[in-house]
Amino acid sequence: MTARSVFARLGDDQRLAKAMISHIPILFEDGRIEEAVEGAAAAIETMMLLGDVKAVASAHQVLAREYEVIENWDESLRHAMQSLEIGGTALTPYERAATCGLALSAASKLGRRSEVAHCVGILQEAFAVDPSLRGAFVKAFEGEAELLAL
Incomplete structure (x- = not known):
């Protein structure tokens, strides 16, 4: 029995939603993108109802990353921006910088x-709050960082 079916049977909506979010990369890798997106939408709706904005932002970040892998820059950018907008101050500076890196990569590809x-x-x-992030970001996103002279 999968975690999703156990949580569904128990009526544990929060854990079910988190399990659905954790399955997004697996489903994308298997080419089951529509199933991943539908599951993510249901999980996001549940987490919004529960007021867990950090989990919602995380789901959008995972979607942004998976869309980046398949070079769907529009969707990657859309989900990264939603993650930043919804997550707001609930995200740590590192999470904001990582999500911003996804958005920056997609936005630069799209011009x-x-x-x-x-x-x-x-x-x-984010760099002002945690200067150590600058070095990690520049290494991870060299092309974009050079373009922007960060």
Whole structure:
């Protein structure tokens, strides 16, 4: 019996939603993108009802990362921006910087300068709070960082 079926049987909506979020990468890898997106939407709806904005932001971040892998830059950017918007101050500076890196990568591939500028502002705030993030970010996103002279 899978975790999802156990949590569904128990009526544990929060754990079911988190299990569905954790299955997103597996489903994407198996090419079951529609199933992953539908499960993510249900999980996001549940987590919003429960007021768990951090889990909602995490789900959007996972979707952004998976869309990046398959080079769907529009969806990657959309989910990264939703993660940042919904997560707000609930996200740690590291989580904001990592999500911003996803958004920055997609926005630069799409040539969307306003989103790039927005991400640079968020990154600068994160770097001000935790200067050690700058080095990690520059290494992880060398091309974008050089482009933006961070």
